[in-house]
Amino acid sequence: MDFGEVLSILKDDLNKVEASIKENFQSDVVLIPTISNYLSNGGKRIRPILILISSRLCGYNNGNKHITYSCVAEFIHTATLLHDDVLDEAEIRRGNPAANLRWGNGASVLVGDFLLSRSLTMMAEVKDPRAIFYFSEASRKMVEGEVLELTNPFNLNITEEKYIDIIKRKTAALMSASCRVGAILAKSLSTEEDTLSNFGAKVGTAFQLVDDVFDYISEEGKIGKQVGKDITNGKITLPMIHLYNNASQEDRKSIEEIVKTGNTQKENFNKIVDLMKKYHSIDYTMDKARGYIREAKEEMTSFKDSLYLNAILSVADYIVERDM
Amino acid sequence: MDFGEVLSILKDDLNKVEASIKENFQSDVVLIPTISNYLSNGGKRIRPILILISSRLCGYNNGNKHITYSCVAEFIHTATLLHDDVLDEAEIRRGNPAANLRWGNGASVLVGDFLLSRSLTMMAEVKDPRAIFYFSEASRKMVEGEVLELTNPFNLNITEEKYIDIIKRKTAALMSASCRVGAILAKSLSTEEDTLSNFGAKVGTAFQLVDDVFDYISEEGKIGKQVGKDITNGKITLPMIHLYNNASQEDRKSIEEIVKTGNTQKENFNKIVDLMKKYHSIDYTMDKARGYIREAKEEMTSFKDSLYLNAILSVADYIVERDM
Numbered sequence: 001m002d003f004g005e006v007l008s009i010l011k012d013d014l015n016k017v018e019a020s021i022k023e024n025f026q027s028d029v030v031l032i033p034t035i036s037n038y039l040s041n042g043g044k045r046i047r048p049i050l051i052l053i054s055s056r057l058c059g060y061n062n063g064n065k066h067i068t069y070s071c072v073a074e075f076i077h078t079a080t081l082l083h084d085d086v087l088d089e090a091e092i093r094r095g096n097p098a099a100n101l102r103w104g105n106g107a108s109v110l111v112g113d114f115l116l117s118r119s120l121t122m123m124a125e126v127k128d129p130r131a132i133f134y135f136s137e138a139s140r141k142m143v144e145g146e147v148l149e150l151t152n153p154f155n156l157n158i159t160e161e162k163y164i165d166i167i168k169r170k171t172a173a174l175m176s177a178s179c180r181v182g183a184i185l186a187k188s189l190s191t192e193e194d195t196l197s198n199f200g201a202k203v204g205t206a207f208q209l210v211d212d213v214f215d216y217i218s219e220e221g222k223i224g225k226q227v228g229k230d231i232t233n234g235k236i237t238l239p240m241i242h243l244y245n246n247a248s249q250e251d252r253k254s255i256e257e258i259v260k261t262g263n264t265q266k267e268n269f270n271k272i273v274d275l276m277k278k279y280h281s282i283d284y285t286m287d288k289a290r291g292y293i294r295e296a297k298e299e300m301t302s303f304k305d306s307l308y309l310n311a312i313l314s315v316a317d318y319i320v321e322r323d324m
Numbered sequence: 325m326d327f328g329e330v331l332s333i334l335k336d337d338l339n340k341v342e343a344s345i346k347e348n349f350q351s352d353v354v355l356i357p358t359i360s361n362y363l364s365n366g367g368k369r370i371r372p373i374l375i376l377i378s379s380r381l382c383g384y385n386n387g388n389k390h391i392t393y394s395c396v397a398e399f400i401h402t403a404t405l406l407h408d409d410v411l412d413e414a415e416i417r418r419g420n421p422a423a424n425l426r427w428g429n430g431a432s433v434l435v436g437d438f439l440l441s442r443s444l445t446m447m448a449e450v451k452d453p454r455a456i457f458y459f460s461e462a463s464r465k466m467v468e469g470e471v472l473e474l475t476n477p478f479n480l481n482i483t484e485e486k487y488i489d490i491i492k493r494k495t496a497a498l499m500s501a502s503c504r505v506g507a508i509l510a511k512s513l514s515t516e517e518d519t520l521s522n523f524g525a526k527v528g529t530a531f532q533l534v535d536d537v538f539d540y541i542s543e544e545g546k547i548g549k550q551v552g553k554d555i556t557n558g559k560i561t562l563p564m565i566h567l568y569n570n571a572s573q574e575d576r577k578s579i580e581e582i583v584k585t586g587n588t589q590k591e592n593f594n595k596i597v598d599l600m601k602k603y604h605s606i607d608y609t610m611d612k613a614r615g616y617i618r619e620a621k622e623e624m625t626s627f628k629d630s631l632y633l634n635a636i637l638s639v640a641d642y643i644v645e646r647d648m
Contacts, residue, residue, distance in 0.1 A: 029468045087430035106411035114467040120460035129451040136444035143438040144353045
């Protein structure tokens with residue numbers, strides 16, 4: 001099954017998710033739906049897709065709670081994007097000028113908070129404390145990951161282990177919770193819950209690794225955000241860690257100079273990308289990502305073969321095969 | 325009963341709230357407890373006080389959920405302060421340099437998010453969807469109030485009605501929810517719940533009116549934040565609305581000039597304060613606040629006389645009598 005088929009199996013549910021997203025960011029304070037609407041376009045909806053498939057895979061088929069939780073996860077994710085853009089002073093997000101540049105940092109912070117509060121109300125209405133617990137723990141971990149990243153800027157000596165710890169919190173936690181909540185919804189066995197949670201964590205880690213690669217090798221305009229922002233923002237990701245640890249003394253000096261000044265004008269940026277090619281840092285990172293995907297899929301061998309098992313495995317493949 | 329006696333009745337509970345606050349902002353990411361600890365000192369703990377008294381008043385006496393919810397409300401409030409400081413570029417908060425100046429906007433946004441996620445986990449552990457619902461609705465209203473304020477900067481033509489709508493959302497909503505949650509905790513009658521919710525909303529409105537007055541008339545250093553920031557930030561509050569609506573043509577021109585340039589150097593600021601005295605704008609605002617406190621207390625006549633009834637009425641009085 002390819003990712004296009006996954007989307008077609010989920011088509012009805014995904015349409016409902018889109019409707020739920022639009023419905024739930026409504027407010028009589030007009031700036032809120034304006035910014036939310038502006039930002040909600042262009043998302044890949046990976047977290048909703050994980051929830052929808054997990055819940056179906058575990059047998060959920062009588063209600064619309066999977067739609068509600070999909071909307072919750074997407075709101076939590078979108079709130080993070082809004083708050084991140086304030087941190088990163090981002091200029092492009094999901095292919096458009098970032099909200100903070102268009103409406104100011106204040107609006108980005110507040111609309112993020114609005115989406116968080118809405119997601120909380122929606123969860124309160126579903127009335128399952130366990131789902132609330134796992135989503136809130138995921139939110140906490142995401143923040144911890146972001147703070148860890150923020151407090152290690154321009155640090156070329158960060159270890160691969162520390163970096164993996166950061167992305168497990170920052171990105172993998174919400175994908176893990178999304179998969180788990182799908183199982184919770186289906187009142188699934190706790191072993192299935194744990195399996196799906198592990199699957200989501202590994203897929204999420206791979207997802208971030210690929211994202212970090214895209215920041216170096218994507219064609220401008222394709223990934224919906226700027227290329228080369230990680231260096232500018234002092235984010236030392238795996239391609240850079242690998243490069244720095246494997247480069248010659250001389251090359252390390254050039255890298256240090258570029259990273260420390262944060263000057264990523266075309267010439268400097270191309271130099272870094274060339275070095276990454278020379279030392280196979282991109283390949284190394286992609287191999288790591290593929291390794292996590294392989295492990296994620298191995299987690300799922302306890303599930304019987306089914307349409308939705310094939311679908312979730314296909315999502316895993318898509319994570320490392322996607323081109324944006 | 326005076327406010328000192330209220331604090332002494334609640335002493336044990338308030339100590340537990342302090343311990344709970346410190347315990348719940350722990351994280352292996354050290355910057356998080358550092359900032360949380362820095363910020364948690366100096367708070368008046370009005371929302372915890374309202375929860376503690378409301379729960380006791382309605383008969384709650386078997387457990388520690390009132391402590392948990394007090395911590396939740398204080399975390400939601402503190403998160404708002406952190407996020408507000410990013411919006412306002414605040415320099416002083418709770419008597420110390422604001423967190424955003426010391427650690428940067430990013431850290432303020434993220435630690436605010438951390439406290440929100442922690443408050444959510446704590447609520448999930450108590451497992452009462454109704455409390456979660458009311459706290460999340462309060463959070464939503466707070467954000468809406470902030471966004472309304474943000475989208476009306478330097479607008480001298482804002483009506484008193486619109487301003488009251490803003491502060492009802494921005495400040496009163498969380499105090500209202502705090503009082504209601506106390507009643508929910510005691511499995512109280514729904515009429516008592518509504519009464520306490522109305523009481524909290526009115527007390528909260530008065531609280532903000534008094535805060536807005538303090539921004540003009542406090543001695544520097546006393547209120548734990550800067551004086552005169554509202555004009556600089558373009559926040560048109562009731563003293564200013566009253567002044568502008570009642571001033572002579574000539575005085576209105578001076579006001580417009582000062583407000584539009586946002587220049588609140590001592591001379592300009594003193595001019596505004598003198599005009600507020602001339603036109604009794606401070607008295608007008610304080611009278612409004614006292615009116616809300618009167619109404620709040622009238623709400624409570626359905627409760628039988630008791631220690632905790634006296635305590636909550638004393639809190640209401642304190643709101644308009646406090647000097648910080």
